Amino acid sequence: MTSKYETYNTLKRxxxxxxxxxxxxxxxxxxxxxxxxxxxxxxxxxxINDHQYLKMYHHQDCCExxxxxxxxxxxxxxVHSPILIAEERDNDFRETEYGDQRWTFYHLATIxxxxxxxxxxxxxxxxxxxxxxxxxxxxx
Numbered sequence: 001m002t003s004k005y006e007t008y009n010t011l012k013r014x015x016x017x018x019x020x021x022x023x024x025x026x027x028x029x030x031x032x033x034x035x036x037x038x039x040x041x042x043x044x045x046x047x048i049n050d051h052q053y054l055k056m057y058h059h060q061d062c063c064e065x066x067x068x069x070x071x072x073x074x075x076x077x078x079v080h081s082p083i084l085i086a087e088e089r090d091n092d093f094r095e096t097e098y099g100d101q102r103w104t105f106y107h108l109a110t111i112x113x114x115x116x117x118x119x120x121x122x123x124x125x126x127x128x129x130x131x132x133x134x135x136x137x138x139x140x
Contacts, residue, residue: 018048018054018133018135019133020133021046021054021087021088021106021133022086022087022088023054023086024054024086024108025086026082026083027048027082028048028080028081028082029046029078029080029083030047030048030049030050030079030080032044032045032075032076032078032079033045034075041058041060041065041066041067042057042058042066042067042068042119043056043057044056044057044117045136046078051137051139052135052136052137053135054134054135054136055133056106056117056132057131057133057134058119058121058130058131058132059128062127063123063126063127064121064122064123064127065121065122066119066120066122066130066131067119067120068118068119069103069118069119070116070117070118071115071116071118072115072116072117072118073113073115073116074115077110077112077114077115078108078110078112078113078115081110081111082110083109083110084110084111085107085108085109085114086107086109087107088106089105089106089107089116091104091105092104095125098122098124099122099123099124099125100121100123100124100125100129101120101129102120102122102123102130103118103119103120104121104131105117105119106119119131
């Protein structure tokens with residue numbers, strides 16, 4: 001079933017151009033899902049329609065851990081209204097005697113409210129602690 005926002009989103013630009021969270025600006029989301037992963041790690045899915053979404057996650061490797069530490073605000077405030085702000089706010093990276101620590105903060109807002117997402121990563125210094133985004137089409 002096609003959502004009533006799919007035509008609006010299609011006119012905005014091609015879904016395949018979604019690469020970063022910043023690219024969500026102007027799109028209307030139909031839902032946002034949070035998945036808690038033990039093996040694959042935490043994940044957020046920002047659905048543009050019933051079969052396409054922007055996935056926010058960390059590709060887990062050997063010797064690091066990257067998780068969503070906190071979400072301040074209601075993810076439902078991001079649905080059914082154009083995204084006005086979608087940005088990485090701050091990226092605090094610190095080296096310790098045990099490896100690297102990284103806090104990455106994301107801020108999203110619509111006319112209904114805003115959400116701040118805090119990701120925290122630890123690594124032995126060799127592996128990445130960055131947050132990844134990826135466009136997904138479930139029909140492919």
